[in-house]
Amino acid sequence: MSDGGRPLCVLPLPRAEAAATRFAERLGAPLCALESRRFADGETYLRVLGDVAGCDVAVVAEMRDPDAQLPGLLLLPDALRDLGAVSVGLIAPYLPYMRQDARFRPGEAVTARSFARLISSAYQWLVTVDPHLHRIASLDEVYALRSVVVQSAPAIAAWLRAHVERPLVVGPDAESAQWASHVARLAGAPHIVLRKTRRGDTEVEIDAPGSTSQHRGCTPVLVDDIISTGSTLAEAVRLLTGRGFARPFCVGVHAVLVGDAEARLQTAGVRRIVTCDTLTHPSNEIALADRVVEAVTLARAADRA
Ligand code: R5P
Numbered sequence: 472m473s474d475g476g477r478p479l480c481v482l483p484l485p486r487a488e489a490a491a492t493r494f495a496e497r498l499g500a501p502l503c504a505l506e507s508r509r510f511a512d513g514e515t516y517l518r519v520l521g522d523v524a525g526c527d528v529a530v531v532a533e534m535r536d537p538d539a540q541l542p543g544l545l546l547l548p549d550a551l552r553d554l555g556a557v558s559v560g561l562i563a564p565y566l567p568y569m570r571q572d573a574r575f576r577p578g579e580a581v582t583a584r585s586f587a588r589l590i591s592s593a594y595q596w597l598v599t600v601d602p603h604l605h606r607i608a609s610l611d612e613v614y615a616l617r618s619v620v621v622q623s624a625p626a627i628a629a630w631l632r633a634h635v636e637r638p639l640v641v642g643p644d645a646e647s648a649q650w651a652s653h654v655a656r657l658a659g660a661p662h663i664v665l666r667k668t669r670r671g672d673t674e675v676e677i678d679a680p681g682s683t684s685q686h687r688g689c690t691p692v693l694v695d696d697i698i699s700t701g702s703t704l705a706e707a708v709r710l711l712t713g714r715g716f717a718r719p720f721c722v723g724v725h726a727v728l729v730g731d732a733e734a735r736l737q738t739a740g741v742r743r744i745v746t747c748d749t750l751t752h753p754s755n756e757i758a759l760a761d762r763v764v765e766a767v768t769l770a771r772a773a774d775r776a
Contacts, residue, residue: 477557479771480523483531484543489751490760491531494562497764500529507543515542517550524555529562529767530594535727535750537567548593560596560770564621564749564763565725569603570697587613596770600749600759601696601724605646617773619766623724623747624650626757628657630745631692635720639689643667643677643707650724651694661686665707673735677706683714691719698723698746701732705739718742726752 479500483491485507495502503521510516528551532544548559568586571579587610590597596617602610610618631638631654638660642651644667655662663683668676691711693704704721711719718740726746736744748755 477527478525479527479529480521481529481531482519482521482523482547482551484533484540484547486535486540486751487531487533490533490562490564490748493760494529494531494764494767497760498529498767503528505543505547515546517543517547519550519554523551526556527558527560527771528556529560532561532563533750534563534565534567545589545593558595558771558774559593560598560767560774561590561594562598562763562767564598564600564759565727566597566599566602569607570605572603572606583607584613588615591615596774598763598766598770600747600763601650603646603696604649617770619770619773621759621762621766622653623749623757623759624653624657626747626759626762627654627694627722627724630722630757631658631660635690635692637689638692639663639686639716641665641691641693641707641711641719643693643695643703647695650696654694654722660692661689665710667703667706673700673702675702675706677703677710679710679714683711683716687715689716691716693719693721695722696724697727698725698732698736698744699727699729701728701735704741705735708736708739708741712740720745722746722757723754724749726750726754728752728754 480503481495481500482503506518508516551559568582572583598619600621601623640651640655640662642648642664648664651662665677721741721744723746744754745756746754747757
């Protein structure tokens with residue numbers, strides 16, 4: 472699709488080919504291909520297969536295992552401009568490096584801010600879905616580019632209304648309260664928020680600050696933004712079933728699901744894992760591609776204004 476006369480082309484980083492195809496189809500834009508490999512010494516080789524001269528380019532990144540993607544993510548925009556691209560934007564439905572958003576111990580790198588500076592110097596606009604905003608209130612605080620954020624809550628609420636009778640939306644920790652309360656409001660369901668203490672990457676403790684007995688008979692639906700090791704949701708599942716609730720659904724926006732995360736959740740007694748399609752995974756049941764494409768149109772228009 473051209474925008475004000477300038478054609479758009481969509482270019483996936485490795486692993487983002489399926490997502491890029493979905494977006495290109497909806498945008499009516501051609502899909503370019505990227506040849507990417509490692510030289511013998513480990514450096515990254517990139518070759519754009521297609522003519523991007525005079526085009527706006529939307530790079531699509533699927534950022535599970537983000538460090539493997541960093542060289543391509545950061546080197547490609549400069550190569551595209553060198554090949555004649557007029558502007559380069561980034562569609563990263565899952566935006567990594569948002570959780571280290573403060574210096575918790577002396578000397579720690581606040582990588583959320585550093586990553587934002589790197590991306591902002593390479594791209595002109597960014598479209599993402601529900602970034603992990605906690606101590607950083609908005610992307611504009613750290614990203615110096617045009618960003619458009621897609622909210623998953625309307626689609627999650629629609630899924631909930633279609634699939635769960637008498638849902639109780641449960642946020643597993645304070646950070647999830649923003650998503651849980653939004654989904655609950657849109658679905659017309661009650662919600663509660665649990666309390667998490669993190670002891671390590673896979674060691675978390677979850678408790679419930681108040682009584683939950685008034686919600687007996689409801690089906691718990693845990694809602695969180697990121698399911699990474701699955702530890703947070705597994706502990707929340709245990710707490711809820713320990714209090715006599717039915718086995719909970721676990722709904723995550725971003726199916727990072729590293730290592731044995733799914734097994735951890737199954738062992739804890741999850742009823743079903745359901746995720747949005749921001750990271751490709753068999754649990755993707757909630758499609759956000761149309762919303763992402765609308766956001767791309769907004770981001771390009773804002774960039775050109
Ligand atoms: C952090 O607060 C996030 O919202 C998630 O709760 C967290 O990333 C989940 O991580 P894990 O699945 O490893 O417990």
